[in-house]
Amino acid sequence: MAETNTAGEKQFAIQKIYTKDISFETPNSPKVFTQKWEPALDLNLGTHVETLENSMFEVALTITVTVKIGETTAYLVEINQAGIFTISGFSEQEMGPMLGSFCPNVLFPYAREAISDLVNKGGFPQLILAPVNFDALYMQHIQQNQQNQSSPEAKTLN
Template sequence: MAEQQPQENARQFIVQRIYTKDVSFECPNAPEIFRQEWQPAHEVTLNTRVNKLGEETYEVVLAVTVTTKIGDKVATLVEVQQGGIFAASGFSKEELGPLLGAYCPNILFPFAREVVSDLVIKGSFPQLVLQPVNFDALYAQHQQQAADANESAQPH
């Protein structure tokens, strides 16, 4: 029987840790905001950043900001930074971008969504469930914008 040799270029992806890095909840117009009819408008902003921790280890941070307004008054402002430490080996540079820029935020989003919901409820507001996000499409859009910006910066 032939012994199986470990493949040198085998891809490996490991979630090492998921954690809440930073949390902020503000209700700047309390208690007056509780007297108004609850017809909220929500604005959600997402941002990600990647920090290289080691040769094959990365921290990915998904920042979620949700601003809820009643008319022109801010009811709540919730900011959550959900972090994760991921090990990724055997991936090409072209594969690593979508892995860290789309796949990892997709893993982190349910955790961030839960923190947002819990904070809003603890502020005595109705539950807020953030809708699913297509991080693949957001990553592709970001890459296209970066390519367009690069192209327009080139001398013609």
């Protein structure tokens, strides 16, 4: 009797991509539309991973964009773009980059488009976010975690 070993095969599939939460605020309109448009942009990114089943994961990418003119907030956009991914056959060392870098790379264009549409519909000049190097961000996150674990202060705080 022959056995088929499929456990070692690497599989990746996108099951669903969806927007979990979205917000657009213009707290100082209409006054902000009368000011000279010299915006300062602040961008914050975050990811969250939840295991749904053995090989199914929800990865959520949160992007917050705050645009100010001087001290006045022109607008604030926040989106939580998520996806359900089937990932199997990867080693434990490979799963971190898959969930922390590869999946956010898949989600980012959807979030960028939604943000651009909201800003445009809000009456502001088009905003197209630059590409994000999630590989570098993931490596930076890993290095910070390693430094925090090795420092004596981190051990007493945890």
